[in-house]
Amino acid sequence: MLMPMKRAVILLSGGLDSATVLAWMRREGFACHALSFRYGQRHDIELVRATELARVLGAVEHKITEIDLRAFGGSALTADISVPKDRADEDIAGGVPITYVPARNTIFLAFALAYAETIGASDLAIGVNAIDYSGYPDCRPEFIAAFEHLAVLATKAGAQDGARFKIHTPLQMLSKAGIVKLACELGVPVAKTLSCYDPSHEGVPCGHCDACILRRRGFAEAGVVDG
């Protein structure tokens, strides 16, 4: 008799990183429930890509949840602030960038936790990685560990039924080049992924924002052609 597959909730943005996480979790044998957000981002095209990636990579379900982060402003990704272009390396590496959305991963993981609880899953996955640590506080391992701890206390499953939550972060220690290599190994259709903070409506990357710069460098270092 076949064992039923364990369910997991995967945060999926349409970018290279989260697509790689989805493919990784599939390889780990999880039945993957993908979750994306329409959160007032400049670029709705990433949700089109997320939908396509969920299908191609074999998610059993894909939910898009509407939330309104614009109400709080404070980020170039949601407010009327320009996305910085052609920044020097030391600027990309230093401090919290203007594209930081306040408490975004806390909000995303909170929804993922709600989703997990309703489907009886105790595994979540998110594409945080080493490159982001310097800039985004909510991408650090200690943040992830704190959320795992919170999840047990926050839920009926944890408080009443003794569930322990695991947040999988398979990219945590990888450079962008490492992520590119892993994506290729897992058969992620990288051309369908979109990393840019400021793409055209049709999904053409700007080529100049931090995300485009890091992606280009990652593919170059990995010796892989993007697209």
Next chain:
Amino acid sequence: MLMPMKRAVILLSGGLDSATVLAWMRREGFACHALSFRYGQRHDIELVRATELARVLGAVEHKITEIDLRAFGGSALTADISVPKDRADEDIAGGVPITYVPARNTIFLAFALAYAETIGASDLAIGVNAIDYSGYPDCRPEFIAAFEHLAVLATKAGAQDGARFKIHTPLQMLSKAGIVKLACELGVPVAKTLSCYDPSHEGVPCGHCDACILRRRGFAEAGVVDG
């Protein structure tokens, strides 16, 4: 010279508890930014009440954020499940009720944290209390403490600027009768508050759900007429 008032974000539902928290935080001297959610609840009328209470109780700002918890189902407050009526005391006291919304307070506090970060606040307030502990895991003091810890790690303010977040829970140790007395002492217009899980469109309480039963008992024990 007057010191600028410290800002705080108050989760405000339109019920008695959160209105009392708002009044308490005002008395503590905070400039109060109230936050409510339209989350697919059966009763939109509570947002009408929240708006009125924010105004009457002197919030400097009131935001209503739209989120979609219905996508995850799993609760009588958001899904097509009946709200239980006329339950016996031991049923009200025992286990996680069907009105529990998966990860709701985690989601609410995550948004409050985003709001706090954009206005430079490190104080949040929520109306969790002792009555809820038995039923709702995300009302317990250890959950609140875990969220305070997470907030520091999750935010630019915490990670970069050394902010420490405080989640005020002034009702934590109070019975419903204690909350009623505190509300009266603070001048909360209790008649404008709505506790019912299943009110009419006009905001008339059903009188039979757990919230109505607990409220009626609280007013009786406090020796106060409701309304």
